[in-house]
Amino acid sequence: MEKVATFEVLESGILTTIQDLGRYGFSQFGVPPSGALDTFSLRVSNLLVGNEEEAGLEITLMGLRIRALKEVVIAITGGALSPTLNGEPVEMWRTHLLLQDDVIAFKKVSAGCRAYLSAGGGFVVPKIMGSSSTYLSGKFGGLEGRSLRRGDVLYTSNSSSSLDKLGLRFPSDWIPSLEKEVLLRVIPGPQDHHFTEKGFQTLTSSSYEVTPQCDRMGIRLEGPRIERRPDVEESIISEGLISGAVQVPGDGKPIIILTELVTGGYTKIATIIATDLPRVAQLKPGDRVKFKRISIEEAHHLLKEQEERLKKFKKIIQNQAVTVDKV
């Protein structure tokens, strides 16, 4: 693939990594998926700049500053991290054309936790096991298996220039809202039977606070203790994990498992549905979560709805591109 130097990292920020939608198929070798935590936002930023499912930047909280080395179309989605273009606020969820030496910066968090930046053509790093995603604790994938540093040069594919997408917006009523207290829908299990009925009620009736112990592996919550049945052990024989699993260790405080873990030996009282994982990605210390039980049928229905929106938006974009061509 032809690649071209497109950005220089001026400031790395708290944590910025290159992520695509994940590295699947290798869990049986102990390799977790990694990938963007808020896949919805990354997919939309890709669509906006005319990409398929390419790698983008996952920007955590604040501090990233990058300079364009050439003209490039970008879109920023996800958490509201107050992005600026040459010091002026820049609208999220739409495409922009950057000129050489333009500087994009993320100065402060207004809501949410992670923003996504896609560039026309997509960011290019060597694919490892089929994916460009950074696996931080495994130290591979993305840019040398690490977060970005000052002085890094980021490459994009020059396969497609997407100037016909300029000014394109994602419909505002489809943009996920970012709240201080988030409702997460769960399906009980696989070890819900290890907890008392009261314990499960505690989970679904309390408000939990996100502690500073949160990263791409998981989010530790603080709040009411979840009661375990007295006749079961605290740990189980290690088994496979998926992101969104709500694990309850010995202290009774839930931990939401994210995308850098593959197996574990703690009981999981419930699992967050796929549609709500992007909201989990936007949690930061001090935010609060509530859990609500739903059925698997409802969960699949919600996922279908979300996919249909994305499909519809893709169509809108394609039609727009056609219109521009005609002009």
Next chain:
Amino acid sequence: MGDRGLLVEFGDEISREINEKVRRMALVVQDDIREGIVEVVPTYRSLLITYNPLLLPVEDLKKRLKRIEEGLQQAPLPEPKLTRIPAVYGGHYGPDLEEVARYHQISPEKVIQLHCSKPYLIYMIGFMPGYPYMGELPEELVTPRLKTPRLVVPKGSVAIAQRQTGIYSMESPGGWQILGRTPVELFDPGRDPPALLKIGDLVQFYEISEKEFKEWHSK
């Protein structure tokens, strides 16, 4: 598990028989159902299957799994591959060797001899890329985990806990008792397959000297 995973459970203990069922099932599922399956994660006693509900309705998947389970006894299992893994024991490579010996009131040499005495079955790969969970240790070596886990366990560390033995494929925190270290690269993301070992295969340890350990990679 949630709206994207099904956990097929085969019992609630660590046993060869149960683990064999898990492995048979994992192989058949990967061969028979391709469309809509995202991952298959075989572990000690259960098989996690993650799927894309937009491509594969869960009721269809459940029906197909049921059918597979019914014919499981006929499913072939490949001959296990035996891999011999060298390890230097004791000293700063195996900081818990002496303590394990004291715990069992045997000599460190006897611990090494016991640890190398038989091939171990790989029950699962997990925890980190390429980390094999293996068993069972000889009865005389069954040792509890460390009371306080170490913050840093070096890559290649060969360790034991309860009836199991494992190899830290990367540097990480860990609570198993470390007997030695292997120079062998268990995981290389650029290799295909990336992990040296796989579930269902066998591992036998053998002792090497510190000199051999140091010269391993220059060979």
